[in-house]
Amino acid sequence: MARPDLMKGGAVTLPSLNGPVTPVTTPEGVVLSFRTASFASRLAALLIDFLIIVLAPVLLVILYILLPFEHVKFDNVNMDHPFVQALLILFVLIGFFLRSGYFTLFELGPRAATPGKRIMKIRVISHDGGHLTPSAVITRNALREVELYLPLTLALQASVNGGWLSLVALIWALTLALLPLFNSSRARLGDFLAGTRVVHVPRERLSFDLAEQAPVGSPGLIFSPEQISVYGEKELVVLEEVLREKRPPTLRAVADRIKTRIGWVEPKIASEVPSDEAFLRAYYAALRAQLEGRMLMGRRRKDKFDD
Amino acid sequence: MSDQPPLQLKSQKFREAREKDWKALAKQIDRAENGGLRKFTTEELLELPVLYRSTVSSLSMAQSISLDHNLITFLQALCARAYVYMYGPHARPGVMVRDFFLRDLPRSVRALWGELALSLLCLVLGIVGGILMCMADPSWYDPLVGGMSQGRDLNASVDDLRKTIGGTDNGEPLAAFSVFLMSHNTQVTLSAFALGVIGGLPTAFLMIVFGMSVGAMVWLFASKGLGPDFVAWLSIHGTTELTAVVIGAAAGFHLARRIMFPGHLTRKAALSEAGRLAGTAMLGAMLMLVIAGFIEGVARQTVTEMWARFAFGGGMAALWLFYFLAVGRAHKVRPQKVTHGQT
Numbered sequence: 001m002a003r004p005d006l007m008k009g010g011a012v013t014l015p016s017l018n019g020p021v022t023p024v025t026t027p028e029g030v031v032l033s034f035r036t037a038s039f040a041s042r043l044a045a046l047l048i049d050f051l052i053i054v055l056a057p058v059l060l061v062i063l064y065i066l067l068p069f070e071h072v073k074f075d076n077v078n079m080d081h082p083f084v085q086a087l088l089i090l091f092v093l094i095g096f097f098l099r100s101g102y103f104t105l106f107e108l109g110p111r112a113a114t115p116g117k118r119i120m121k122i123r124v125i126s127h128d129g130g131h132l133t134p135s136a137v138i139t140r141n142a143l144r145e146v147e148l149y150l151p152l153t154l155a156l157q158a159s160v161n162g163g164w165l166s167l168v169a170l171i172w173a174l175t176l177a178l179l180p181l182f183n184s185s186r187a188r189l190g191d192f193l194a195g196t197r198v199v200h201v202p203r204e205r206l207s208f209d210l211a212e213q214a215p216v217g218s219p220g221l222i223f224s225p226e227q228i229s230v231y232g233e234k235e236l237v238v239l240e241e242v243l244r245e246k247r248p249p250t251l252r253a254v255a256d257r258i259k260t261r262i263g264w265v266e267p268k269i270a271s272e273v274p275s276d277e278a279f280l281r282a283y284y285a286a287l288r289a290q291l292e293g294r295m296l297m298g299r300r301r302k303d304k305f306d307d
Numbered sequence: 308m309s310d311q312p313p314l315q316l317k318s319q320k321f322r323e324a325r326e327k328d329w330k331a332l333a334k335q336i337d338r339a340e341n342g343g344l345r346k347f348t349t350e351e352l353l354e355l356p357v358l359y360r361s362t363v364s365s366l367s368m369a370q371s372i373s374l375d376h377n378l379i380t381f382l383q384a385l386c387a388r389a390y391v392y393m394y395g396p397h398a399r400p401g402v403m404v405r406d407f408f409l410r411d412l413p414r415s416v417r418a419l420w421g422e423l424a425l426s427l428l429c430l431v432l433g434i435v436g437g438i439l440m441c442m443a444d445p446s447w448y449d450p451l452v453g454g455m456s457q458g459r460d461l462n463a464s465v466d467d468l469r470k471t472i473g474g475t476d477n478g479e480p481l482a483a484f485s486v487f488l489m490s491h492n493t494q495v496t497l498s499a500f501a502l503g504v505i506g507g508l509p510t511a512f513l514m515i516v517f518g519m520s521v522g523a524m525v526w527l528f529a530s531k532g533l534g535p536d537f538v539a540w541l542s543i544h545g546t547t548e549l550t551a552v553v554i555g556a557a558a559g560f561h562l563a564r565r566i567m568f569p570g571h572l573t574r575k576a577a578l579s580e581a582g583r584l585a586g587t588a589m590l591g592a593m594l595m596l597v598i599a600g601f602i603e604g605v606a607r608q609t610v611t612e613m614w615a616r617f618a619f620g621g622g623m624a625a626l627w628l629f630y631f632l633a634v635g636r637a638h639k640v641r642p643q644k645v646t647h648g649q650t
Contacts, residue, residue, distance in 0.1 A: 107396070
């Protein structure tokens with residue numbers, strides 16, 4: 001799927017996406033290149049979720065103490081009292097829900113993410129591009145039992161008993177738990193089984209188009225085709241970043257480097273000497289025009305080493 | 308000079324023409340993600356997929372004509388968010404529930420018949436083994452039953468034992484205990500399923516051990532002459548619960564089989580295919596466990612006669628058999644039905 005598709009032109013150069021990419025072909029036939037969620041962000045999401053899981057019962061107990069239930073005198077009431085029974089059942093059920101149902105329920109919701117995942121801006125998607133089915137969500141979370149709870153239990157046992165058998169089991173379980181570190185799509189066992197992946201779904205803002213702000217008709221800023229065709233798409237992206245950041249020292253340095261590289265001759269008249277920013281904007285617009293022109297003819301240029 | 312920039316790139320014209328749609332989609336997705344889909348008017352709802360498709364096609368287009376990095380990143384993020392929302396797990400609840408119970412669940416359980424036989428065999432072996440082991444040496448009882456005994460231990464008198472399976476709730480917080488038991492058995496089911504991933508042997512082991520603990524209890528009661536009473540008591544919820552455990556383990560065996568023998572698929576593909584089938588069956592097993600919990604909480608105390616208990620348990624077993632064998636079979640002649648998108 002990640003192979004360059006000449007007809008669609010998509011998924012060929014996505015230089016911005018740092019880190020591994022999970023390409024997904026949507027039912028519309030477009031390749032969406034999701035950034036694979038890193039192990040660290042998944043771990044962080046998990047820790048946040050655990051924090052919630054641990055804190056929720058604590059909050060409940062606090063709530064119980066704060067609420068005027070104290071008037072129900074415990075000393076006299078025996079444990080058979082229907083109210084006490086109901087309360088006990090409620091507590092056990094909540095504990096059970098937190099352990100086994102928390103992840104599943106949240107991932108079945110409209111955002112396909114637990115609160116922890118939401119905070120880390122990661123989401124669960126179906127790897128084949130189709131609907132994320134409820135059974136997939138259940139499968140991937142049932143596997144937590146073997147990936148997460150089993151290693152934890154074994155670690156506890158190993159620390160208590162110290163038997164070599166539990167140590168071996170612990171290592172085996174740890175390998176399973178750390179599986180995301182060893183494959184390129186950062187998928188854990190449950191993801192493989194359910195055919196799901198966890199990806200980064202950030203919100204990006206649409207900024208203005210830099211090409212529109214190219215200085216209008218300043219006579220000093222005209223580049224020859226040779227001067228333009230020094231760079232490729234990768235350099236264009238860097239240039240764009242520099243221009244959007246607008247930090248004077250960087251602008252200066254980049255402008256200087258480009259000027260030397262293309263053999264730029266400053267205009268004689270002092271008033272026509274462009275500022276660094278104006279120069280870079282003009283060069284950006286010219287470079288983009290040329291590269292997009294090539295692109296339309298099907299000849300993309302990845303970077304300055306590319307022909 | 309005019310305000311018109313000197314360069315009018317194709318990508319700029321493209322952006323000008325489509326930008327409005329993207330912004331509209333971004334706004335709608337924001338609203339929808341915040342749970343405001345109900346507040347959408349009919350026109351807005353109908354417009355949403357159109358906007359989504361046009362934006363996705365914009366992305367496809369932009370990737371081949373534009374080198375505006377910010378634009379492409381924005382479109383990618385927007386399409387990704389819209390995609391996650393549009394193809395998220397939410398379906399219309401009614402349709403989803405109906406499809407699941409009347410089609411997916413019984414079908415996937417039927418598809419597991421071989422594994423079901425294996426896991427039933429393991430359970431039966433465990434039960435028989437548990438009974439035989441305890442008959443040979445009663446000291447096996449404690450390690451086999453462990454913490455679940457709740458007073459049903461070797462020293463208990465006939466009366467004590469009768470009390471634990473009696474109808475009246477005398478002193479022991481039985482209801483709370485049964486919820487605990489339910490969550491314990493759910494853990495067993497989950498583990499049996501999950502352990503399938505590591506080769507299936509652990510699943511078999513777990514099933515046998517689980518069967519042994521049941522067998523040991525049967526032996527204890529039988530040795531005090533309460534065998535039929537205990538089995539009757541167990542059958543009330545046991546027919547449901549044990550079926551669920553068996554299905555869970557069968558799902559685990561299925562995973563193990565597909566990992567070891569993926570057939571013509573790659574191992575990864577076989578695994579994810581098996582995962583969906585087994586996951587569906589697993590969800591059914593979980594729901595059965597909840598039902599078993601309810602039966603345990605209510606019927607154990609209210610149904611007290613031995614024949615009534617057998618009748619109830621047998622009835623439940625028959626119900627499950629009928630459900631898994633008969634419901635959701637494809638009709639011979641399928642009416643032409645067009646469904647749009649919803650699955």
